[in-house]
Structure formats: structure tokens, C-alpha cells
Amino acid sequence: MERCRVRSRGVAVLAVLVTLALAAGAAAVWLWPGKDEGTPEEVARDYFAAWSRGSLDGMGRLVADPPPDFADQHHALSDGLRVSTIALDPRPVVRSGPDTARAAFTVTRAVAGRGDWTFGSELRLGKVDGRWRVLWTPSTLYPGLRGKGTWSLREVTVPAVAPVARDGKPFPQDGPLQPYLSAINERMEGEAGTGWVIELRDGSGPVQRVKVLGVKATRKVRTTLDRRVQAAAERAVGGRQAAVVAIRPSSGEIVAVADALGGMGAFVGTYPPGSTFKVVTAAALLADGMGAGSAADCPAVVVTAQRTIRNDQNHDLGRTTLRDAFAASCNTTFARLAVEKAGAKKLAAAAESFGFGARVAPGLSAAPCPFPSVGSGAALAEAGIGQGQVLASPLLMASVAAAVADGTWRAPRLLSPELIREGGGGVPDAHDVPGAADLRSMMRAVVTGGTAARAGLPEGTSGKTGTAEYDGGTHAWFIGFRGDLAFSVLVPDGGSGPEVAAPLAAAFLRGLR
Known part of the structure; x- marks a missing residue:
């Protein structure tokens, strides 16, 4: 039997027994102050109540278009990990619009007698045909999960x-850093005995190490992470599926990784960077002789390399400067200049100077994100605005912002160079990036009067917004720097960079005060 508890802050809730498969069980006593009919609060309350009873049918009835394997996905997690108890801790519902709301929650599972596994997730709600419903995806079950997960528990030997x-x-031990700390454990030499690892295969993807239980390490390995900055980043991310990576531009040290993407998504996950890549395109143009004040055209629509490019909301600045086109994130300006002035070779060279394709070894695995071979046609126009075949990780885009801030690109790292070499890695040489001074003024203009002007960013912040389109959805990005702190923010499927990612960055920076 599996014991399931649902806790509400300040409200006592009785524990009830449900079947190991979470299919049925004794009725729960659900205590909640008051009753709010026809609201997202009611739907969230009823969903958690059904979960407490082990009623997957009851949960499914509250979901808009539940997938056919809705119950199977829940069974796969509990059965695969031999879960004996579950404790749910829901937070209050937060409305994000007239027809959307979110309810963060924490779930703790006792895994096969090997220890507790705690993580935060989020229940998304929305109006469907006039009625509030749960907008369920696999990431509701585990953050970052995209397909049907295959879960397993394996005994492993771990470094000391x-x-x-x-x-x-x-x-x-149970924070969002856990996958990163576990990976550092794996890299370092020496054995401390055995532990138990929770592994996840997302659909047909590679097996990911999610959590290590029962590890007794003996040797302290000092990372570059700053607990104060880390705490601020985690608070800013909250229960959202998002990531914040922060770096010291003067050293390349990674000082915070708040990653709710699943696994080590901030390091190994790659996404189209959208307009944040205009930093690289601008660098290529600056290296070719343009300046921040050089004349540039920003029409609402342009056809270049047989590709029609439009600005967001068809905004039109007419004849302007490169700085103002950058601040307003003119797609038409940068797509056309990428084709007609920079060209594929110069754009690729600029991308490489900002770390694209570099085999960075921050102390654990990281995606190299090579710049694609785009030729001179439509793919080049798309690449100039961070679309098409261009992909980047949150870690890489944080290093791009850091390179602008300092004028020098340094490989981001979580450990000292000595420890990285001990783990079998290496640190690429630092090098200057083109046009850093002009780029700093251009990124400052984004915050003072451009697309991030209304995000609430603290004085002295510079940055670049990005809204990256893919398969009918959009990723929200913001990269920036303030003093000796550079960062990237990614909210997958989050919508608008100016409206979603930039305010999250503002919350992160305000949390450092």
C-alpha cells in the first residue's frame, strides 16, 4: 500500500492509504477553508483532492483533453521507482490572466525504502469552452518531461x-542543483561505496540521472556557486518551468544555476535563441565596420534571400540607427544585414568568438552548440535573428552576455581549472569579442527605451530580449548583465521575452538586494 498525504499550509489534512498504482483507495478528508465555485481555485482543490484519494479517473475528468495514457504515466513513475508514500504540498492558485492560472506544488515520494525524493512542479489551469480545467502535460508530473517517462531505480557506485x-x-539535497551535483560526483575520481540513482528516459531520449539517494560522500569539492545568488535565482524561477544561469564576466565562474527544465537542461538542452542572437549578428556587423550609430533601415516587412521577414506587431522605425533597431529588436534590420552585409562566414566567425561550437567543460557535460552551415540563402536570414537552425543552451547565452560585459569570452565553469583537469576536462583559452563597447551601449538601450523598458529591471542593467518561434510555439528569453554579473533567462513555451523572461530577470536581480 502507498500512503498519500496532501498538505496545505496552515491546514491539517488527514493521511489516507491509496493503492501502489494510485488507482483507487480509501476516501480522503480534504480540509480547505471555504468553497469557491466555478474558479481555478476550485478546480485545483478538486484535482489535488482526487490525487489524495488515488482517483486517477477523478483527476482526468478535471483535465482538458487528457492523453490516453494519462493514468499510465502516473503508474509508470510510482511502479518504476517502487514508491511507498507520497506527500503533496499545494500552494495557493495565482492567476496569470483572465483565462489562465497556476498552482505550484511540492511532491515528496518515498522511493523503495532508499530515501525521500522531493521536487516542485506546477499545475497549469485555463478556461476551455468557458469552464476552468487543468491544462495537463507530462511536465505536470515531473518538470521538463515532454513524453511518456520510463522510470527506474538502480544501485550505483559513486565517487567519494x-x-x-x-x-x-x-x-x-533536494534542490534544483541536484542533477548538477550528482554529475560532479560522477566526474571526480574515487569511490565512497554505493548509492541509488533515479533514472528517467523521456520518450525515446537518452537516460538521464535525476536524483541520487543514499550517497555518503567524504571529500568536499568546492564549486564556484554563490549561495546568495543561487537562492535569488531559485526564488525568481519559483514553480515555473524555467532556467536562470548566472556568470561572473571577469572570471567565467558560474555563480547560479536555477534549472527547472528537467535533468541538466540549462547546460545540455538546446533551443532557438531568437532575438538574443542579435547580439552575435550585431557583433559581426560591428567587426565589419558598422557602429552603434550607423544608419540602418527598420521596415515592418522585408524580403531578403527569398525569405519574408516581419517585425513583431509589424512595427516600423523607418530610417534609424543600428542601436535603435537593436533596442526595438527589428527582425527586418538584422535579417537583411546578415544576408547583405555580414554574410555566412562573418556571422559564423562572430558566433564562434562568443562560444558557439566551443567544447566547454565547466566541470560536467555541456552542449557545444555549433553554429550551423547556413549558406547565403533563407537559412542565413533566419540565422541572423536566431531562428531556423540556430540552437543554444541557457549556459551558452549567459556566456554571450558575460562576454559583452567584460569584452572577453571566457569558458563558463563550475569548478576551478585544477579540478576540471582532475575530472578529465580542459578550459578553452579566453579571447576578446568584437564590438564589445558598442554592444554594451546597444544592450543598455534595450533596457532604457527598448523592448525591456517596462520589465522593471534595476538601474544599471543591460540586456536583450528574445521571443523564439518553433513549431507553432514560442520560447521567452532574456540575457543581460549588471556589474560583474551576467545571466540568461529561458522560459520554454513561455511566450513573449519582453513580457515573461525580462520580468523574471528583474525579479532575480531585485532578489539580490
Whole structure:
């Protein structure tokens, strides 16, 4: 039997027994102050109540268009990990619009007698045909999950290390850093005995290590992570599926990774960077002789290399400057200049100077994100605005912002160069990037009067917004820097960069005060 508890802050809720498969069980006593009919609060309450009873049918009736394998996906997690108890801790519902709302929650599972596994997720709600319903996806079950997950528990031998913060203090064992800390454990030499690893295969993807249980490490390995910055990044991300990566431009040290993308998505996941890539395109143009004040055209629509490019909401600046076109994120300007002035070779060279294709070894695995071979046609126009075949990780885009801030691209790293070499890696040489001074003024203009002007970013912040289109959806991006701190923010499927990612960045920076 599997014991399931549902907790509400300040409200006592009785524990009830449900079947191991979460299919049926004794009725729960659900205590909730008041009753709010016809609202997202009611739907969230009823969904968690059904979960507490082990009623997958009851949960499914509250979901808009539940997938045929809705119950199977829940069974796969509990059965695959031999879960004995579950504790749910729902937060209050937060309305994000007239027809959308979110309810963050924390779930703790006791796994096969090997320990507890705790993580946060989010229940998304929306109006469908005039009625509030749960907008369920696999990421509701586990953040970042995209397909049907295959879960397993495996006994492993682990290195005898315990990664700690730069001040020598430990991290929470169940935070979003856990996959990264586990990967550092794997990289370092030495064995401390055995532990149990939770593994996930997302659809047909590779097996990911999600959590290690029962590890007794003996050697402290000091990372570059700053607990204060890490805490601010985690608070900003909250229960959302998002990532914040922060870097010290002067050293390349990674000081925060708040990753709710699943696995090590901020390092190994790749996404179209959208208009944040205009930093690289602008660098190529600056290297070719343009300046921030050079004349440029920003029509609402342009046809270049047989590709029709439009600006967001068809905005039209007419004859303007490169700086103002950058601040307003003119797709038409940068797509045409990428084709007609920069060209594929110069754009590729600029991308490489900002770390695209570099085999960085920050102390664990990271995607190299090579710049694609785009030729001189429509693919080049799309690449100039960060679309088409261009892909980047949040880690890489944080290093792009850091390179602008300092004028030098440094390989981002979580460990000292000595420890990276001990783990079998290497640190690429630092090098200057083109046009850094002009890029700093252009990124400042984005915040003072451009697409991020209304995001609430603190004084002294510079950055670039991005709204990256893919398969009918959009990723929200913001990259930037303030003082000796550079960062990237990604909200997959989040919508608008100016409206979603930039305010999240503002919350992160305000949280550092």
C-alpha cells in the first residue's frame, strides 16, 4: 500500500492509504477553508483532492483533453521507482490572466525504502469552452518531461566527493542543483561505496540521472556557486518551468544555476535563441565596420534571400540607427544585414568568438552548440535573428552576455581549472569579442527605451530580449548583465521575452538586494 498525504499550509489534512498504482483507495478528508465555485481555485482543490484519494479517473475528468495514457504515466513513475508514500504540498492558485492560472506544488515520494525524493512542479489551469480545467502535460508530473517517462531505480557506485558552495557550505539535497551535483560526483575520481540513482528516459531520449539517494560522500569539492545568488535565482524561477544561469564576466565562474527544465537542461538542452542572437549578428556587423550609430533601415516587412521577414506587431522605425533597431529588436534590420552585409562566414566567425561550437567543460557535460552551415540563402536570414537552425543552451547565452560585459569570452565553469583537469576536462583559452563597447551601449538601450523598458529591471542593467518561434510555439528569453554579473533567462513555451523572461530577470536581480 502507498500512503498519500496532501498538505496545505496552515491546514491539517488527514493521511489516507491509496493503492501502489494510485488507482483507487480509501476516501480522503480534504480540509480547505471555504468553497469557491466555478474558479481555478476550485478546480485545483478538486484535482489535488482526487490525487489524495488515488482517483486517477477523478483527476482526468478535471483535465482538458487528457492523453490516453494519462493514468499510465502516473503508474509508470510510482511502479518504476517502487514508491511507498507520497506527500503533496499545494500552494495557493495565482492567476496569470483572465483565462489562465497556476498552482505550484511540492511532491515528496518515498522511493523503495532508499530515501525521500522531493521536487516542485506546477499545475497549469485555463478556461476551455468557458469552464476552468487543468491544462495537463507530462511536465505536470515531473518538470521538463515532454513524453511518456520510463522510470527506474538502480544501485550505483559513486565517487567519494561532496560538491559545496564557494564558501564551503553544503547545498540542500533536494534542490534544483541536484542533477548538477550528482554529475560532479560522477566526474571526480574515487569511490565512497554505493548509492541509488533515479533514472528517467523521456520518450525515446537518452537516460538521464535525476536524483541520487543514499550517497555518503567524504571529500568536499568546492564549486564556484554563490549561495546568495543561487537562492535569488531559485526564488525568481519559483514553480515555473524555467532556467536562470548566472556568470561572473571577469572570471567565467558560474555563480547560479536555477534549472527547472528537467535533468541538466540549462547546460545540455538546446533551443532557438531568437532575438538574443542579435547580439552575435550585431557583433559581426560591428567587426565589419558598422557602429552603434550607423544608419540602418527598420521596415515592418522585408524580403531578403527569398525569405519574408516581419517585425513583431509589424512595427516600423523607418530610417534609424543600428542601436535603435537593436533596442526595438527589428527582425527586418538584422535579417537583411546578415544576408547583405555580414554574410555566412562573418556571422559564423562572430558566433564562434562568443562560444558557439566551443567544447566547454565547466566541470560536467555541456552542449557545444555549433553554429550551423547556413549558406547565403533563407537559412542565413533566419540565422541572423536566431531562428531556423540556430540552437543554444541557457549556459551558452549567459556566456554571450558575460562576454559583452567584460569584452572577453571566457569558458563558463563550475569548478576551478585544477579540478576540471582532475575530472578529465580542459578550459578553452579566453579571447576578446568584437564590438564589445558598442554592444554594451546597444544592450543598455534595450533596457532604457527598448523592448525591456517596462520589465522593471534595476538601474544599471543591460540586456536583450528574445521571443523564439518553433513549431507553432514560442520560447521567452532574456540575457543581460549588471556589474560583474551576467545571466540568461529561458522560459520554454513561455511566450513573449519582453513580457515573461525580462520580468523574471528583474525579479532575480531585485532578489539580490
